[in-house]
Amino acid sequence: MTQQRSPTRYPTGGDYVDALQAPGLAFTDPQLRAGTVKTDALGMPEPVSGNFASVFHVYGTTGEQWAIKCFVRPDADRHHRYDAIATALQALHHPALVDFDYQADGIMVAGVRYPLLKMRWVQAQGLMPWLETHISHPERLLTVAEQFADVVATLEKAGIAHGDLQHGNLLITDQDELKLIDYDGMYVPEIAELPPNEKGLVNYQHPRRGDSDYGPGLDRFSAWVIYTSLVALAARPDLWRRLRATDDDTKLLFASDDYLDPAASGAFQTLRSAGPPHLAALADQLATFTRLTPSQIPALETMPAGTVSMPAPRAASATETPDWLADHLPKTPPVSPAAPAETPASASVHSFVGRHLAVARLAAAGLLLGVAGGIAAGVGVAALAAMPVFAWILTALTAMVAIAGSYLTHPLVAARRKARDAYIAAQQELAAAKAQAQAVRGTRAQLESATTAQQQALRGQRDAAIRQRDTAIAHAQQVLQQSLHSIAQRRSDWSNTPQAREQKRLAEIAAEYVQRALSNAVIAKNPPRGIEAKIAGALADQGFRTAADFVDYRTVSGHGRYDKTFIKRSRTDYGTYVENVGEKRAKALLQWRQNIISRAESQAPKTLTPQQRHEVTVQVQQIQAALNAEENAAKQQARTAVEQARAAEGAAQVAMDAQEKQLEAEAQDKRANLDRRIVGADAAVTAARRNAGDMSDALAPLTRVSAGTYLLAIVGVTSP
Incomplete structure (x- = not known):
């Protein structure tokens, strides 16, 4: 007979590990009872533990696999919530949804039955690693986006909301089939009276989401965020690198700060200027939704056929930067301005030739005439006094404007301006490349520091395991000595004449x-x-x-x-x-x-009979034999305790050997990756420095192009 579960205490993850060593006894479900629980290197059931549950991987006898969620905290609403969610999902039969079965008394721990969730195990990649691998296949991204929109529409049509739409809950199979998982925070109509138990990942949630938004429209903003991101990546795969920091696993393209001020958001600005018109439309639409309340946001609608574009294929260039290096180059495209068409590279910087100089000379003549006329009119020269002074001044001003205009629009001046802009951009590119190289080296140093700290922690764990072994052995020996002392005293009592x-x-x-x-x-x-x-x-x-x-x-x-x-x-x-x-x-x-x-x-008798004397002798012998047996049992118990302590320490050392090996392997992989990134960052610095030198060389001949040299050219004089 099983006991009544405690309303306040639930098993720990370790308690479930102990119980699942015998799944045939622990589980109620016949499929799970006949199954096998995935184990770790020590042969113990291997949990994935969180704040509210431990999840175990169970293999069925006919190839099925399940994820079994075992709860470590009580929840008064759990049975009502999960039973309603399971009933609602079973009625949908959507291919993106996985089997979901809540069992109120699904597992027994220490004689007490507790609930569990039985979910079909999905052999698939998370959306984030899938995108890393398939970002250059836009048609596959659009297929996933369409599947996502379809399952979201199906849920909303049924009055259901997932509650935590984000990349971590979207899986992609080898056949590019979308699977939506983690239904703990779902809303279904049958539990409308319950409070929400999920807030969702912040980078996917509306900035004004509150508990009162718990309803069938809860997923709308998250759905628009994910759909917009997938469509944008299909059109412009480069956004995957441009809008995400290295190793950023908290978002697709948008972060919570982007929703607070879309006008100042780099993500929204990048999408608006990315090129395809439908990206700008999606970005504007999502920005508008941030200013609405969650309940005012419309349901997700897919882009009409023909409006979603994909990047055109291009031929590979012999000088194209490798993918692993391109990830770490500055995001600003290099500026390489060409010299103006009417100014050949070999031309002198003082060759202010062409129509601009002719216009300037005419204007200069007009300026001189205006000045002279104004002066003459002012002093009363009769020949020039016919025009008032202000007219001559206006003539002079007009000539000055014409000279300035001819200067500012002259090809040499434009070339100098472009060369200067290119030089500034090249310097910024060089600074960014240096910062990137420094950041990668900083990450490399952090890796070594973290690896050293982890190795020290493992050494501490090894020492702790040895101390625990020694403590257990000392305790066993102390218990043995106490037992032997007690036995010796009783043996002495029975060893009299x-x-x-x-x-x-x-x-x-x-x-x-x-x-x-x-x-x-x-x-x-x-x-x-x-x-x-x-x-x-x-x-x-x-x-x-x-x-x-x-x-x-x-x-x-x-x-x-x-x-x-x-x-x-x-x-x-x-x-x-x-x-x-x-x-x-x-x-x-x-x-x-x-x-x-x-x-x-x-x-009373004063002597013993022979029979009574014999009984005394037999009793003494029996007592001595019992004491001998007790002594042997105490020694065996001590030996067993010592062996168990040594075995536990040995198992702990084996586990830590595996951890240390894994740590070193992971560190080696990260070192190799960072070393490649350092090489790439250094190459980027070299390229940026070369580009900055080229821009400096291009600017150098144009540095003496100025208003002064232009005026000298107007009057036909050149400076040395």
């Missing part, structure tokens, strides 16, 4: 003889003096029939009235009051009892 053993046995026989005499002395048949039949009857009514039924009496003063006498069954007994038995009769009873004892002691 045979005469002493016989005297002790003779004393026991005499005591038994006296006790029989007391039991045979019936008060009513041989009453003491002063004990009439009526008094004997009253004593018998209280259980005092023979001399063996009492040992003493006591008298309690009545404080002026009369004394009461109590007959005591033992030395520590309070006593029993018997009517009309006063102190005098009690003394008579006690004297009568003492006479019986004296007579019995004088009549």
